[in-house]
Amino acid sequence: MRTLFLLLVSLFLFLAYFCLELSAQEKQHVGLAWNFSHGQLKVAADCRTLVHEDETPFLWLGDTAWEMFHRLRRDEVDFYLEKRRSQGFTVIQAVALAEFDGLTRPTPGGHLPLLDNDPAQPDVKDGPDNDYWDDVDFMVTLAEQKGLYIAMLPTWGDKVIKKWRGVEIFTPENAEKYGFFIGQRYGACKNIIWVLGGDRPCERENDYAVWRAMVKGIKNGEKTAKNGFVHLMTYHPMGMTSSSKWFHKDDWLDFNMFQSGHSEKDRPNYKMTAHDYELKPPKPVIDGEPRYENHPIRGDKTHTQWFDDVDVRQAAYWGIFSGCFGHTYGCHDIWMMYDGTKERQCADARTSWKDAVDLPGAWQMLYLRQLLLEGQLLEIGRTPCQELIVGDNPDDAGHFVACCSQDRKRAYIYIPTGRRVELDLTKLNLNSASSFSWYNPRTGKTVEMVLQPDKTQSRVYFDPPGKEERGNDWVLIVR
Numbered sequence: 001m002r003t004l005f006l007l008l009v010s011l012f013l014f015l016a017y018f019c020l021e022l023s024a025q026e027k028q029h030v031g032l033a034w035n036f037s038h039g040q041l042k043v044a045a046d047c048r049t050l051v052h053e054d055e056t057p058f059l060w061l062g063d064t065a066w067e068m069f070h071r072l073r074r075d076e077v078d079f080y081l082e083k084r085r086s087q088g089f090t091v092i093q094a095v096a097l098a099e100f101d102g103l104t105r106p107t108p109g110g111h112l113p114l115l116d117n118d119p120a121q122p123d124v125k126d127g128p129d130n131d132y133w134d135d136v137d138f139m140v141t142l143a144e145q146k147g148l149y150i151a152m153l154p155t156w157g158d159k160v161i162k163k164w165r166g167v168e169i170f171t172p173e174n175a176e177k178y179g180f181f182i183g184q185r186y187g188a189c190k191n192i193i194w195v196l197g198g199d200r201p202c203e204r205e206n207d208y209a210v211w212r213a214m215v216k217g218i219k220n221g222e223k224t225a226k227n228g229f230v231h232l233m234t235y236h237p238m239g240m241t242s243s244s245k246w247f248h249k250d251d252w253l254d255f256n257m258f259q260s261g262h263s264e265k266d267r268p269n270y271k272m273t274a275h276d277y278e279l280k281p282p283k284p285v286i287d288g289e290p291r292y293e294n295h296p297i298r299g300d301k302t303h304t305q306w307f308d309d310v311d312v313r314q315a316a317y318w319g320i321f322s323g324c325f326g327h328t329y330g331c332h333d334i335w336m337m338y339d340g341t342k343e344r345q346c347a348d349a350r351t352s353w354k355d356a357v358d359l360p361g362a363w364q365m366l367y368l369r370q371l372l373l374e375g376q377l378l379e380i381g382r383t384p385c386q387e388l389i390v391g392d393n394p395d396d397a398g399h400f401v402a403c404c405s406q407d408r409k410r411a412y413i414y415i416p417t418g419r420r421v422e423l424d425l426t427k428l429n430l431n432s433a434s435s436f437s438w439y440n441p442r443t444g445k446t447v448e449m450v451l452q453p454d455k456t457q458s459r460v461y462f463d464p465p466g467k468e469e470r471g472n473d474w475v476l477i478v479r
Contacts, residue, residue, distance in 0.1 A: 031088030031366055033147025034058075036190050040229050041149075043254050046381070047282040049325040050232070050255070057378035060286060060326025061369055062091035062151060063362075064335045069136050070098035071337040071344070073108045076354075077139050080334075083357045085146045088366035092148055093236075093288070093328065095198060096136065096182060097155035100336065100346050103167070109135055117169050119155075119178035133185065144191040151193040153236065154182050154218070157200025160210050163238075172206070172213040179217020180224075187225025194218060195257070195288075197236040202246040211235070215252045236288050239263065244276050248283065255284035255325070260315065262291050262307070264299040266397040269315055270322035277323040277384070284325045290315035293361040295332035296348045307332075310471045312361030313441050314397070316368055317414040317475070321401040323384045329365050331356050360442075367444035371412075371475065381406040389413070390459055391422035397470055404428065411478040418464045418472035426458045428478065438465060439475040446477070 039053025050058040063084055068077060084092065096113065097103065103117050111132035115121040125131040129138070143150050155178075158166020170178075186192050196211050215233065222228045232254040235243035239261030247253045256276045260269035269287050276285040291297075293312045297305040316327045333349045333356035340352035351359075372378055385404040386393075388411060393400050398417040404410060408429045415421055438447040453460045464474040 031086055031369065033085055034090045034149070035147065036144070040190070041193065041232050043232070043284060048277075048284055048323070048383075049378070049381075050284060058090075058326075059369060059372060059378055060091050060328070061089050061365055062093050062288070062326065062328035063089050064093045064289060064292075064328060064330040065337070066093065066095045066153075066156070066335045067098050067100065067102075067337045068092070068094040069096060069132075069139060070100075070102050070105075070107055074135065074138055074142075076337075078142060079354070080357065081139075081143055081146050081148060084362075085148060087362050088369040089329070090147070090149060091151050091193070091326075091328070092143060093151040093153070093195065094139075095153040095156050097159055099156040099158055099166070099198070102156065103159075103169070107132060107135060111135065117167070118174065119159075119170055120174040122178070122181050137185075140186065140189055140191065144189065149191045149193055150189075151195045152182075152186065153195045153198050154179065154214060155198060157198035157236075157238075159198075161200050161203065161207050163200055170210045170214075172209040175210045176213040176217035179214040180221040181217075183218035183221025184225050184228075185221070187222035187228035187231075190229070192229075192231045194231055194233040195236050196233065197243070199236065199238050199259070199289075201238050201241060208246070211247075212250070212252075219252070234286075234288075239289075240272075242272060242276055242285075244279055244283075244285075248279055249281075253283070255286065257286055257288035259289040260287050260291070260319075261289065262295050262298050264297060265291075265305075265307070265311060266314070267291065268318070268395065268399065270318040270399070270401055273319055273322040273324050274384070286324050286326050286328065287315065287319045288328045289330060290319070290328065292330035292332045292335065293359050294351055294356060295330075309359065309361035309364055309442075310473070313364055313368075313473055314416050316365065317416075317441065317473070318399070318401050320368070320372075321384070321403040321412060321414050323403075327365075327368070329362060331359060331362065364441060364444075367441055370444050371439055371441070375410070375412070375477070377403075377405070377410075377412070380410070382412075385411060385427065388423050388427045389421065390424045398468075409479070411476075413462075413476040413478075414473070415464050415476060416473045417470055418466050418468045418474065420461055420463045420468075421476065422459055422461050423478075424459050425453075425478075430478070435479050436462070437477045437479075439477055441473055441475060 038056040044051045113132045234257045242258035244256045291307045336346040338349035382403045388402045402413040466472045
C-alpha cells in the first residue's frame with residue numbers, strides 16, 4: 001500500500017513539474033507589451049530605423065485592422081488587441097474614416113464620425129462615451145495600456161480620390177480643418193503614428209494639396225494639444241507603389257511605406273525595399289501591406305488559390321533582411337473585421353475574424369520578433385548583405401536574402417525553400433569561435449549544427465534540414 005502511495009505521489013510531482021515546465025515554455029512564446037517609457041519615437045541618426053528618445057531601438061511589427069474603429073464593439077476591441085499583444089505585435093494600423101460605408105453606416109454603438117459627411121464638422125457630442133470619437137479615444141487608450149501603437153489613418157484614401165470605389169469629400173480647406181481636429185484630439189497620445197493616404201495614388205494637383213493641407217492641420221493641432229507630441233508620419237499607397245513616388249522629399253514624410261500587395265505569390269518585395277533603401281536623402285522603409293494570410297490571390301484566374309502562412313513568412317523575412325526597419329502582417333478577414341455573415345463581407349472573406357486571429361502566420365510573427373530581439377539585431381544594427389551570397393540565387397520563390405550586423409560579426413540568411421546556399425565567408429569578420437546554427441521560423445526553435453563548417457575556406461555550402469520544397473524555410477545564423 002505504501003509503495004502504491006509513493007508511486008502516486010511521485011507521479012503527481014512529475015506531472016506538476018511537467019506542467020510548470022510547459023507553462024514556462026508557453027510564456028516564452030507570449031509577446032510582451034512594448035515599453036513606452038523610453039520616450040517618443042523618432043528616426044534614428046542613420047535614417048534606417050526608428051528609435052525612442054533615449055535611442056532604444058523600436059521594432060515595428062504591425063497588423064492591418066483597417067475597419068477596427070468602425071466595425072467593432074469595445075469588448076471586441078479588447079479581445080483583438082489582447083490577442084495581438086500576446087502574439088508579439090507592436091503596431092495596429094486602423095482608419096478613422098473607414099472605407100466600407102464608414103461615413104453612412106453607424107458603428108455598433110450607433111455613431112457616425114461626421115455631420116453631413118463634412119470633414120470640417122466631426123460629430124462630437126457633449127459628455128463622455130456617447131459619440132464615434134469617444135469610442136476611438138477608448139480604443140487608442142486601450143492600445144496604449146497594452147503596449148501597442150496605433151498607426152492611425154485620418155481617412156481612407158477613397159475620400160480624397162475615389163478611383164474604383166468611394167466618395168470624394170475632401171478639399172484642401174476642409175482637410176486642414178479636419179487635420180487640426182484629429183491632431184489636437186490625439187496630439188497628447190504616446191502611441192500614435194500618423195499614416196496619410198489609404199490605398200490610393202496621387203494623380204491630380206488637388207490630391208497633393210489635400211494631403212499636404214491635412215498634414216499642416218495635424219501638426220498645428222498637435223501644437224495646441226495639452227502635453228502634445230510631434231508624432232511620426234508616413235503615407236500608405238496603393239498596391240505595388242510606395243510613398244516615395246509622391247512624397248519622398250517632403251519634410252513631413254519621416255519614413256517610406258510601400259504596398260507589395262495581393263496579386264501573386266512570390267511577389268519580390270525585396271526589390272521594392274532595395275529601391276527605397278537606396279533613395280537620397282535616405283529614409284527608413286517598410287512594407288505596410290504585403291500579401292495577407294487567407295487572402296485570395298488576385299492574379300489567380302482559377303479563383304482557387306489563397307495566401308497562407310508560407311507566403312506571410314516569405315514576405316516578412318524578405319522585407320526585413322533586405323532593409324525594412326520592421327514589417328506589417330495582414331489577414332484578409334481581420335482588416336475588414338468579417339463576422340462570418342454575408343452582410344458584413346467586403347471582399348471574398350471566408351473566416352470569422354475571431355477565428356482568423358489564430359491563423360498560424362500571425363503566431364509566427366512572434367518568432368520573427370523573438371529572432372530579432374534575442375539576437376539583438378535591433379541594438380547592434382543590421383544592413384543588407386547580399387554580397388555574402390555567391391553562386392546561383394534564383395529570382396523566384398527560393399530567392400535568398402542576407403543581412404549582417406554593422407561590425408560583420410553576425411549574419412542572417414533567409415532560405416525560403418530549403419535549398420542549399422553558398423556563402424563567401426570572407427565578407428564577414430569571423431574567428432575561430434564563430435558558430436553556425438539554423439533557426440526555424442515556423443516554430444521559433446534553433447537547431448545547432450553538429451558539424452561546423454571549415455572556417456578557413458572562403459566559400460562554403462550550407463544545406464538546410466529537410467528536403468527542398470516550398471514551406472521548408474530556414475534562417476541560417478552565423479555568429
